[in-house]
C-alpha cells in the first residue's frame with residue numbers, strides 16, 4: 001500500500017494531523033493501535049480545560065486560537081460543540097505562575113482582566129482564598145470536549161478521503177532515502193512521509209526523544225449540597241490555582257454529562273514506567289489522599305471524596321513544551337504534551353500539516369521545534 005503521508009497514533013494530536021492533511025487533498029492513512037476515542041492513552045474523558053492566555057508560553061495563544069477557529073468551523077458543519085467559552089480564572093499570589101503567566105500572555109495579545117482579592121472573593125465565594133491571592137480572567141477560555149473531538153477529527157479526515165486503520169499496532173517505522181515504511185502485523189504502508197503522534201509511546205516509536213510518561217489520573221467531585229448551583233459550570237468556570245506552597249488545583253464545574261472535574265498540580269509525580277505498564281488502579285492513599293486534602297482546603301463546599309476516577313497519563317518534555325514538527329527528512333513528530341496539549345491539538349495538527357507540505361507555519365514554532373533538544 002502507498003500513501004503520501006501515514007499518521008501513526010490517532011489520539012488528540014494524530015487525529016488532528018490526519019484531518020488537516022486530508023483537508024489538503026493528500027492521500028493519507030491513519031493507523032491507531034486501539035479503537036478511535038479509546039481510554040488507554042491521554043485523550044479520554046469528557047472534557048479538558050481550554051485557555052487562550054496560556055501561562056505555559058505566550059506563543060501558545062496563537063495555537064489555541066487556531067484550534068478554536070478550526071473547531072468552530074467543524075462544529076458549524078457537524079452541529080456539535082467542541083469548545084465552550086465560559087471564561088477561566090488563573091488564581092494565586094501576584095507572582096504565582098498562573099497569574100504571571102497569564103499576564104505575560106496578555107502582553108502578547110491575549111485579552112485578559114485582572115481581579116483583585118476582593119473582587120475575586122465577592123464573585124467566586126466557592127474559593128477559600130489565602131490573603132493576597134488574586135486572579136487573571138481569561139474571557140476566551142472555557143472547556144473543550146476530549147473524546148468527542150478526537151472522534152470528530154478522525155471522522156472528518158475520513159470524509160475528506162483519509163483511510164483509517166484502528167486496532168492496528170505499528171511495530172516498526174523504517175525511514176530510508178526514497179521512502180518510509182510503516183509496518184504492522186496486518187498491513188505494510190510505504191509513504192513519502194510519516195507523522196508520528198504516539199503520545200506516551202512516542203519515545204518507543206522514535207527512540208531517543210527526551211520524553212517521560214507521567215501517571216495522572218482524572219477525578220470528578222460533587223458539591224456537599226446536591227441542590228447547590230455553586231459548582232455548576234456557569235458559576236464555577238475553569239480555573240488554575242497555585243497555592244503558596246507551589247502545589248495547586250485545576251478544574252471546572254459540572255454540567256449535563258460531566259461532573260466537577262479537579263486535579264492536583266505539583267503533587268507526587270509518578271514517572272519511570274513504560275506506557276504499556278501504566279498502573280490503571282486508583283489507589284486511596286497515593287492518588288486520592290493528597291488531592292482530597294487540597295480540595296477540602298480550597299473548596300469547603302465540595303465533598304473532598306471523588307465520585308469518579310479514571311487512569312490517564314501525560315508525556316513530559318524537559319522544558320514542558322510540545323515537540324511538534326520535522327524530525328528528519330521523512331519523519332515528523334507531534335508529542336510531549338506535558339499535560340496541556342488538548343486545547344492546542346487542532347492548531348498542532350495544522351502545524352504538522354504545514355510542516356509536512358513545507359508551507360509557512362501560521363505562527364512562530366521555534367519554542368516547540370523538536371530540534372531544540
Ligand SMILES: Cc1cc2nc3c(=O)[nH]c(=O)nc-3n(C[C@H](O)[C@H](O)[C@H](O)COP(=O)(O)OP(=O)(O)OC[C@H]3O[C@@H](n4cnc5c(N)ncnc54)[C@H](O)[C@@H]3O)c2cc1C
Nearest residue numbers: 009011012013033041042043049170199337340341342343
Ligand atoms: C489528567 C489529565 C488532565 C489533562 N488536562 C488537560 C487540560 O485541562 N487541558 C489541555 O489542554 N490538556 C490537558 N491534558 C493533556 C491532554 O489530554 C494531552 O495533551 C493530549 O491528550 C495528548 O494527546 P496525544 O495525541 O499526544 O496522546 P494520545 O491521545 O495518548 O494519543 C497517542 C495515540 O498513539 C497510539 N499509539 C501508541 N503507540 C502506537 C502504535 N505502536 N501503533 C499505533 N498507534 C499507537 C495510542 O493508542 C494513542 O491513541 C490532560 C491530560 C491528563 C492526563
